[in-house]
Amino acid sequence: MVRLFVALILLHTVIAQAQTFPSKPMRILVPYAPGGLLDVTARQIAANLAEHFSQSVVVENRTGAASAVAIDALKQAPADGHTILLDNSGVIITPILNPKASFKMQRDLEVVSIVTGSTSLLAVNAALPARDLKELVTLARASPGTLNYSSAGVGTILHMSGEMLKALAKIDLVHVPYKGGSAAMNDVVSGRIHMIFLGPSILAPFLKDGRVRAIASTGSKRTAAYPDVPTIAESGYPDYDIVSWIGLFVVKSTPPDIVARLAQGVNAVLATPQFRAVLVKSNLDAIGATGDEARRLLDLEERRWTEVIRANKLKAD
Template identity: 40%
Template sequence: MKLSTYFSVCRRWSMRGLLAIATLGLAGGGLAADYPTKPIRFLVGVAPGGGTDFMARLVGQKLNDAWGQPVVVDNRIGATGLIAMELLANAPPDGYTLIVFNVGHMMSAHLARKVAFDPVKSFAPVSLMANGTSMLGVHPSIPAKTMRDFVAYAKSHPGKLSYASGGVGGIQHLATELLKREAGIDLVHVPYKGSGPGTLALLSGQVQVFLTNALALLPHTKSGKVTGLAVTGSKRMKAAPDIPTLAEAGFPSVDVSLWQGMFAPAGTPSAIIDKLSSAIATSLRTPEVTRLLEAQGAEPAGSTPAEFGRFVQHERERWLKVVRDAKITAN
């Protein structure tokens, strides 16, 4: 083949390649412009009624109102969210099957001995949706009204106090281990099958300490059955203005966010992910949604996919360090 002929062929193939890439780009944009054309499914790995389920239904209704397509919340309960995550990992990457999960579900995927998906590569971040508040509560038999009192008492009774969690490797477990490390105290871990049994154990005095969703403890702090020592987050709760933040109490590094976010299957077109992210951010900015979330002890977030991806990476690295330091292993 002559050199001139060779370059001519190369140019023709290069043009065909560029046209193919352009066509794919236009097709992706076209898909996003038409999306959605059928009902969307939100997978949720917890039972109806919890904070993550509430978040999925709230945002789902707003997207339904905006797009005129039903959003169906599909509760796939079990294995600390792993069942729902495996379903998402195997779903078509077309934007019609998504998942709303929380920080505890993220960590369960990393702690499980064996999962049928890659906890990092199988999912595409869409948006951070909300940040929830935790509260550190102690049984009234503990003579402590402040974090200073509690830490002093725990140090004088090493290994004598126990704390509840909703399960090994969950955010309550990890957050309390972080607090133990930062405060230099020794507490005994007692895992339960969920936050509800953990709260009951605190109320009955089976355990003396529980760091969990603030809303679960708030009614009991008002009745005197639990002493609320501190809350997570950058500011005090409107519903409990007398309870300081952990940062105010001297533990700024114990910043635990009960966040919830949305993911799509890996490979979902970026144009569809961007459209979802933008619509979620718009829905979270409404006064109605803000009011409803505040009533749940949470704050609306909203983020770009890239911002959420960086946030999740930071959270993953942070909590995996706690896992390593505390030598936590899965059941």
């Protein structure tokens, strides 16, 4: 009888929390430096969620250790939905690359929403004598280990995009990780780094002024913003197809009713014309997968990257 009474009290408390959520300022943790695509997306989501919930939502950049710094901060916060992580495939890839990582997605995180998805472009410094992917592969094979590419960090989808190309094209490229997409891009522009996989919106000004050149895209179809840039698949590697998604997560023990309320808020934001316009400008596609649908997508991603990493014997740098 006492146990039933306690259970009823706890249930009443959880329901009350969900009904009054959010009851204090919220924060979105971003594992990357300011200025990159994830940071920009997080700030747009924060502004719109703040309006939807009539509550302050701030973005905190917690860089380092392939998302571990941000996820550790999330795990230390109360499991009440007021602290959210915005991340991408790195939450899946990092623990596979590094079994000693301080987090595992299935154990530590609960997905709120797979918000958006997009394909990336493979861009090279304008001085590199490679006008297309075929020429790049020829150049790489002629001088193994001399060409390099940057990414926003070990275990990110941008890192794995390069590893996938290396495996399929049988070339040796040196990976140089940074703490964010902007820093990684700056060294490509300067010529210190030869190439990068990055979203079209971040690359756009550098492509426009000719400092870098896009030679391929990562998805199964060409990106609408750059229809003249062929896919890696149609450039000779038909098994290559990588889409970068952005998701929102809370700590695993967050009450389901609060997760559902957050998901409803995110989908309400996705449905607004203003936010849709932001996605179009950033070359992002709305997904809005929540609940079982989101978990199925993540399960498929985890199986896929486990196979790729093990087949190519990849490890954390």
